[in-house]
Amino acid sequence: xxxxxxxxxxxxxxxxQPPSKVFxxxxxxxxxxxxxxxxxxxxxxxxxxxxxxxxxxxxxxxLDGYPFAxxxxxxxxxxxxxxxxxxxFRIPVWRELVKERLGVVEASRANCKALMQRGDxxxxxxxGTREICRKKGEKYILKWKDRKGFVRMALENGYDIIPVAALxxxxxxxxxxxxxxFLKTPFGKFLTFIGxxxxxxxxxxxxxxxxxxxxxxIIPRPVKLYFNFGxxxxxxxxxxxxxxxxxxxxxxxxxxxxxxxxxxxxxxIRSEDRDRSKWRRxxxxxxxxxxxxxxxxxNSKTKAKGKTTKPKGKRL
Numbered sequence: 001x002x003x004x005x006x007x008x009x010x011x012x013x014x015x016x017q018p019p020s021k022v023f024x025x026x027x028x029x030x031x032x033x034x035x036x037x038x039x040x041x042x043x044x045x046x047x048x049x050x051x052x053x054x055x056x057x058x059x060x061x062x063l064d065g066y067p068f069a070x071x072x073x074x075x076x077x078x079x080x081x082x083x084x085x086x087x088x089f090r091i092p093v094w095r096e097l098v099k100e101r102l103g104v105v106e107a108s109r110a111n112c113k114a115l116m117q118r119g120d121x122x123x124x125x126x127x128g129t130r131e132i133c134r135k136k137g138e139k140y141i142l143k144w145k146d147r148k149g150f151v152r153m154a155l156e157n158g159y160d161i162i163p164v165a166a167l168x169x170x171x172x173x174x175x176x177x178x179x180x181x182f183l184k185t186p187f188g189k190f191l192t193f194i195g196x197x198x199x200x201x202x203x204x205x206x207x208x209x210x211x212x213x214x215x216x217x218i219i220p221r222p223v224k225l226y227f228n229f230g231x232x233x234x235x236x237x238x239x240x241x242x243x244x245x246x247x248x249x250x251x252x253x254x255x256x257x258x259x260x261x262x263x264x265x266x267x268x269i270r271s272e273d274r275d276r277s278k279w280r281r282x283x284x285x286x287x288x289x290x291x292x293x294x295x296x297x298x299n300s301k302t303k304a305k306g307k308t309t310k311p312k313g314k315r316l
Contacts, residue, residue: 014114045076052124055123055124058132059211061132081123173218173220176211
């Protein structure tokens, strides 16, 4: 039987007092000046009930999540609780920052369920570290594989799912060296030989790329960022099927398809965006494009090079 002291500790574990909106606006002002983030779907967003916000990671993940999370807080008063990898909580100072200042919680089914029982809205990245550790040619490819845990939690706890697409951050950096390049180096071959590459880095899937941004620096280019909040995906009719694998797979594919659709909408919006400010022209920013693997240009180039393989994963 849990004592009052134990219950109090559990409450403290998940209690989060967000900073004032004035502080958040001030903090985000330089970010908004530099990246000019655009937000779509917020006015139509149904916030009558807490939900699970599902979004995509971009390379390195440094421009993910917090732009739309802070905007949601400022305009709708909704506080998103993020579930993060346990590695974040092994770093002194940083763990206190993400936990106390950002309300981040270590990712686990128990913690996710506890947040839902509190009625908190949460944000999850099904692609996880694999989407952060992108390789060349993997822009906007979803790397969810067979990950259905987030769907199970949503169904079991009666949470609707809201897809949130993020576009633009992939163009803030250029991948100079990816995991495939690293594993071809003498040190990479050595790690493969002793089994570390497979046991620790999952054959390169968890090796972050080396990137460059402005010039040869790692400062991200001042690209415009775009975010789109999709419509709620109801899970009510499947609440009792949270252990049925076929149902979980069906819902995962539904969410995946919805997110890709929102990314596609943003790509169209970006292609029609004529805002080419002096700030962005200063860095010789070319208008970015996201090509579908089925596009004629992509196929013709592939045939010309005699290649038949394509990156694995679902993409725009």
